Amino acid sequence: MRIPAEEAAFAAAQAPTESPWRRFAAEFAQSRLALAGLAVFAVIALVAIAAPVISPQNPYDLAQLDVLDSKLSPGEQSAAGKTYWLGTDDQGRDMLSGIFYGLRISLSVGIASTVIALALGLVLGLAAAYFDGWVDAVVMRVADIQLSFPAILIALVLLAVMGQGVGKIIAALVTVQWAYYARTVRSAALVEREKEYIEAARALALSQPRIVFRHLLPNCLPPLIVVATVQVAHAISLEATLSFLGLGLPITEPSLGLLIANGFQYLLSGKYWISFYPGLALLATIGSINLVADQLRDVLNPRLRK
Amino acid sequence: MSAPLLDVEGLRTHFFTREGVVKAVDDVSLRLERGRILGLVGESGSGKSMTGYSILGLVDPPGRIVEGRIALNGLELTTLGQEGWRKLRGERIAMIFQDPMMTLNPVLRIDTQMVEAVLAHQRIPRSAALERCRDALERVGIASPGERLRAYPHQFSGGMRQRVAIAIAILNRPDLIIADEPTTALDVTVQGQILSEMQSLCRESGTGLIWITHDLSVVAGLADDISVMYAGRVVESGPVDDVLDRPMHPYTRGLLDSVPSRNAPGAPLSQIRGMTPSLLGLGEGCAFRTRCSRAVDACRATPAARSPAAGRSLRCVNPVP
C-alpha cells in the first residue's frame, strides 16, 4: 500500500531521469545549516592538509622554538619582530601553527580510525546477519561486551598496555568503535536479508559472497554513512580526551587535546589563549561534522522507505 | 428535498512539489444520502484515497485543498479550523484505513484506546463508555468482547484488527464512514465477513458509507452507487447496476472487460493498453485519451461532467454506445 503523499512523490519520481547523486546533493543542500557546516569542515580539512605549508612555524622543530617567546598574548610581537597571531604557549610555540598541526593530527587519526573500524565492523556485521547461527552469536556477544564498557576505559587500558604513538591510538580507537558499525550494519542487513531481491539472487544461484557484497551491502550503507560521520566527530573527541589526559599522543606530536592540557594550568592566571583557541578549533571541527551528519541522516532516511 | 448527507462540489486537492504541481484530486463532485453506500473505484494514482483524505481534512503539506465545497449535513468543512475538525473526526465522520495499525496504537490495550475515542467526544462515565465499546465489538462480530477488550493489538489476527478498527469507527455513531481499501489485504473469507457486517451496520443505523477500492467485484456486491475515478477526476458515476451493466466511459468498460471472469478461460484477457499517466504536469484534455480506443480530436479539451441519463454523470465526448 502506498499512502497518498507517497503517490504524489512517486508521480514526481517518474519524471526525467535524475542521477541519484544529483538528487542527493539537491536534497542535502536544502539545509543552510548543513551547508554552512560542510563549508566550515572543508576549510578545516584544507588547513589540516596544508598545515606544513601554511604554518608560520613548525612547532615541533625544537630548533625553531625560543623559550623567551613563551606565553606571549595574541597579536603580540616577539623580541625578534615576529607576530604571533594567537599567542604562544609556555614553550614558546606559536599557537596558530600548533592548532594547524593539531587539526592535522586530530583529523587524520579520527578519519583513519573511523575508516578502519568501519571496514572491520561492516564485514563482521554482514557476516553475522547473513550467516546467522553461531557466527551471529559470537560476533554479537563480543560486541555487546565491548559496548557495555565506557569507551574511555577500554582506550585507557589499551594505551597503558601498548604505550603511546599514532598507530597505537588508532588501534585503540578502532577497537572501541568497530562494534557500533557491526551492530548498525547487522540491523540493516537483517531487514534487507528478508527482502525478495535477496531471495531472487538465491534463486538465480549467485554465490554467497556475491550476494553479500554486491546485493546486501550497498543497501545497508545509508545508516552506516550516518553513523560513520557522527563517529568521526566522536573519534576526534575521544582522541582529544585521551591526549588531554596525557595518554594519547606523545608530546612531540601534540594534538589539540594536548594543547588544551598544556594551557590548563594557565587558564585562571589570565593566559587563556593557550587552552581557549585549541578548544575553539576542536569545537568547530566537531560541530561542523555533526551538522553535516544531521542533514545526512534526514536525507538518507526517507529513501529507506521506498 | 432534504440536504444530502455529504455534498462534495468541485473539489481540487493539489500537491506543490519541487518538480511541479500534482493535481491529485481535480474537480471531483460526489453526493451521498443517508444510509447509502457509495463505491469509489479507481486504480493507483486515480486520486480516490486523496479524495477520502480531503473530506476528512487529512491533507498534509505540500498538499492542500485549493478549491471546492464539502458539505456534511449542510455544514461546510473546508472552512473549519483545527478545533472544528477535532470535534468532527471520530464523531460525525470516521475513517477506516487499509492497514488497521494506522488506527491502533500497538502499545495500548484495546479498551484504553476505545474508551479514549469515546471520551474525547462525550463526557460520560467510564463504565458507560466501556459498555459502548463492548457493544461495538459485538456488532462487528468479535466473540467474547469483554475478554478481547483487555488484549493488545498484536494478539489479534489481521482480520480481527480490522474489525476492531471498524468498531472504533462506529463507536460514536458517525453520520459518515469513509473506508479506504479496508479489505484489500485480507483473505477472501474474512473479507466476506467484514462486508457482511458493514452492510448490516449501514442499513440499521443509517450511516452513510464511502467504500474506496480498486476491486469492482466488491463494489458490485456492496454498494448502491458507484463513482469511477481516473487521474484525479470522476469519469463516470451512477447507480451500481446501471454503471456495471451499461458502462458509458471507455475506461469503465475497459476495466470491466479485463476482469478474468469476463473472459473465456485460457484466452488472452481484454486489456487496456499503456499505463496510468504521471499526475505531474497533467495538462488539458482527457487524461485517458492516450489509452482509449475511442479517442477523437475533441478529447484534447478536458471533457466536462454531463448527465446523459437520470442519476448518471459522465466525462466523455465519445462514450461507449
Place this chain on the structure above:
Amino acid sequence: MSASPALVELRGITRRFGAVRAVDGVSLEVRAREVVGLVGESGCGKSTLGRIVSRILEPTAGERLWKARPYREYEGNGARAERLAIQMIFQDPYASLNPRMRIVDIVGEAPVVHGLIAAAERAQYVASLLARVGMDASLMRRFPHQFSGGQRSRIGIARALAVKPLFLVCDEAVAALDVSIQAQVLNLFMRLREELALTYLFISHDLGVVRHLSDRVVVMYLGRVVESGPTAELYAKPNHPYTQALIAEVPRIDARHRAYVPIRGEIPSPLDPPGGCHFHPRCPHAFARCREEAPALREIAPGRQSACHLNESRTP
C-alpha cells in the same frame, strides 16, 4: 489426463518454522507445459511451498524431484543449468528488485556470471529480454524506483527469463498490481508460455485469476492439500467444504447487492491448528470423526483428489 512426464514432483514435503508446521505432508506434481494453480488463504503454506520448489527454502522432511531425480543430485557445478531451470517471480514489485542496481545489471548479472552470455553481449541480451516482456529497452540504465509497479513486474519476469528457465513459480505475481496492469501481465504470462514452452506453478489467492490461467488447481488449507483437480471441474463442482466456501465467498461483478453468508470463524493460528481435519471447527458438515482423524487425500474421480471424510461416507 495426458501421461506427459512430471517435471517437478513433491513427496511428503513438510516444513517447520519452530513449532509451526507451515507445510504439512504435501505431495503434488507438475507436468511439463502445465499450469498448476495453487490457491489458499493466509497461513495455508502456499508461499512456503513455492519457495521450497524454487530452492530458496529447504524442506524439513520429504523429497523434491526434478525430471524424476532428487534435487540434491543437481548440486554440483556441472548441474548448474538444471538448477537455473526453476525460477521464481515475486509478489512485491517494490521489494523484489535491488534498489541500488540499474535494470541492465539486475537482469544481466546472472547470465554473465553463469557464463550463458559474454560480458560484452550483456546490453544487447538485456535489450532483447526487455523487448520480449513488452518494455522499452532504452530504459535499461534506470533504477527501479523510476518505474511503476507494472513495469517492475515485467523487469522481474525478464530477470527470471534471462537464465533460460523451464519452470516458473509465480508467487502472487499479480496481486499487487492494478486491475488493468494485471490483465497485461497475465497476458504476458500466457504468451510466454506458448513462446518459450514454459511450465508454471501459479500461486495466488485470487480465484478468478487462477481459474483463467490454470489447467489444474490445488487448494491448500493450513499447510495441507485439501483438494485438487482440473480447473473447470473443480470450479463447477467443488468437493471439499472449504473449496465450496471459498468459491462461494469470491465477490463477482455479476453478484449485486449480495446477502453475504460468510463461513463462520477465523482461520486458526498455524501455531495451534485444530486436531484431526484442520477445517472441522468451521465446517458446516463436520462430525465426530473429523475431530479425531485427519482425512487422507484420496482420488475421488480420475484426476481429482479430495481430503474429506464425507467422501468415504458416501458409498457409491
